[in-house]
Structure formats: structure tokens, C-alpha cells
Amino acid sequence: MTHPDKSARPCALEHSPKKRQILAGAREVFGEMGFERTSVDQVAARAGVSKATVYNHFLDKKTLFVACFSEEADELRDALRCKLLRSEPAGEIGPALQAVGEHLVSLVLAPAIVALYRNTSAEIDRFPELGALLYERGPAAMHAAMAEYLRRWHDLGALNLPDVHAAGVQFFLLCKGDLAVRSQFGVLPDPLEPAIVATVQRAVHVFLAAYGTPSPRPAAAQD
Template sequence: MPELTARAALKREQILDAALEAFLENGYVGASMDQVAATASVSKQTVYKQFADKEHLFRALIVAISDRVEDPFAEIGREVAEADDIDDAVRRLADAFVGGIMTESVQQMRRLVIAEAARFPDLGQEYWNRGFGRVLPTLATCLARLAERGLLDLKDPVIAANHLAGLLLWIPSNRVMFFGRMDANTPEDLARFTEAGVEAFLAAYKKR
């Protein structure tokens, strides 16, 4: 029985990976269960055994991908919150944030969720809650600690966390969304946008 369970779990992952490819390539409307089955190298019956229909498959995919979103501040947040150099601390936060969000997989999912948000508004909120909704509070806690230590001047850590996120992602992520490809930003572009975002944040929030 455990072997069968493990085999079923593997099939499920194969199907979800194939579904991601199909939905990214053709959108929700254009993707088909036949395409998913072919890409996953399983029968259509196997797909339907795991997922009742295309909507259930799409919903399961978004939830599964959301659960894979890692909090880029989980490891360095506490360490950075105790840093003495505020410029270096914010730059480290920025590098972790951009490195975690400006990946092909995250940007692809962002584009897919946004494209289908009107059709599945609850899934859009679910993706937000499991992604940014989980990451921003961690960042806010870190910024609040830096403020308590007199390095930042801010009234609302959550707003400040959103400001930092916006300053870092507005240009590069929107380029990817509208251009439809990851090479919309060169590594040099990304470094320049990140540094500009850090400088703007420090100009607004650094304790004088």
C-alpha cells in the first residue's frame, strides 16, 4: 500500500508539472486535459482519477505552487534585524527579496494567476495569502526591529515593507509581465533597479 501511495503521489506531481506547462503555454481556456495527459505521459483516465475536471486541476496547481513559495527572509531576517549598518541591512533584505521573487517560476505563476484572477478571484487571493501575504509580515517584523533600534524611522512597518517591495519589483516584474519573457531584464538591469530601490527606501525611512 505505501508503494502504491508513493506511486500515486508521483503521478500527481507529474500531472501538476504538465498542467503548469499547459496553462502557461495556452492559458486556462486553451489548455486541455488531453494535453496535460500527453505531457505527463499518463492516460487521460489517470488525470481524471486525480482531478475531477480542469477547474479542479487548475485550483490544485495554484495551491501546490503557492505552498512552494519560500519566504526569502526566513533565514536572514533575524540576523539582518540585529545589524548595525542600516545601509547594508536594507541591501541584504533587498537582495534576498529580489532573488526570491524575480525567478522564472515565480514570475510565470504571477502572470498566470493575474491572467485568471477575474475567473478565479478566490485563487488570486489564495496565492497572495500563501505568497506575499506570508512574506511581507516577515519583512515588516525585520523592519520594525531595525526601527526599534533607532536605525529606521517608520510609523507602520507593514506599509514600509510594501513600499520596499514596490520599489524593488515595480520595474523588473512589470517588464516581465508585459514583455512576457524573463530576459526583459539583464542582470545589470536587475542590479541597477535593486540599488535604486534601496536608495529610495533609505532616503524615505533611514533615521537622520
């Protein structure tokens, strides 16, 4: 089987400093004001650039809005993908899945990502194409990356996965538990880290109960 080339795709998005500056300012203003109440003038002021500079990089406010939040989805996807590419299957599968799961949930619960889903959910009716774009570049891409990681464990015989993609989706959802929904309502537990660890522990237990393979038994001693 051919695995992804680790050098084929970068682990970080590449934008000009000016474009990144504009996107950072736009993300802040859209997050505070929403799409309708935000003006390009406000974005330019927050980013510390001229209005003309904003239009040199983005056609209009709608294009800027989509670019702003699709970048967040890309950064989330790439952060997980790079973690998985660097996590070659080794040692016991339980601790390995625990580490990957905790990293995944920490990414999903990052304030910028929580704000991304809150802000874009409010604008899906206005921009129906935004939902499809963010799903494909965010969750769908993360499911695929997780599936490829789990496939490597399957190839080693540590997992028995009849449908690798479905297993990737299931592990992703199990790890989030109720924490992603709670984040949308602002009712995450404090401190958060113990809740992440416990939620992922339950996820790993359930996942291995469904897909784990028995460890080889030690050879019986000869009399």
C-alpha cells in the first residue's frame, strides 16, 4: 500500500504576510460583528492596512468572509494531518490512540475553531456554499486523515477494520464525546484537560472493544 508522501504537502499554510494580516483582522471583526454588520473599512482598520489593499487581495466582502473561515478549517485539518503523519504506529496501540485523540479534541475545542463554527453556522443560509466548503476542507478531510492513520495500525494487525473510513469517522466522533456540543453553548468543564483525557479514554476503550485484535498469547512453557 502507498502511504502519503510526508514531503508532498506542507504542514502549514503559506500566505503573504499582508494577506495573513488581512485575514487575521477580518476574522476578529467578523467574529465580533457578524457578516452583515461588518464593513471592509472596519476590516482594513483592524488589520492596519488600507481599504485598497484589502481589495487588492479579495474581490469583495463575501470573498473575504469565505477565505477567512476556510483558512481556519485548513489550519485545523493540517494541524491534525501533521500530527498523524509524524505518529508512526509503534508500541501499544491504546496509549498511541489516547495521545492522538487528546490532540484531536484539543484542536477541535480551540477558541478559534469554536468561534469558526459559531460564526459560520449563523451565515449558512446566506452562503450555502460555505457549509459544503468547510465540511470538505474541515471534518471530511480530518476523517480521511484519521482513516489513513488507523489503516497503518490495521496493516500491522493491531486493528481489524472492515471499513477504514467509517472507523476514522467513528473514532473522531467518539473522541469528541459531548465536549464539542458543550463548547458551542459555552458550558465546557473547568479545568478542561481532565475532561478531555477522560472522554478520550472512554473513546479508546469503546473503539478497541469494537475493532481491536487480541494480543498474541505468550508461548506455553515446556515441561
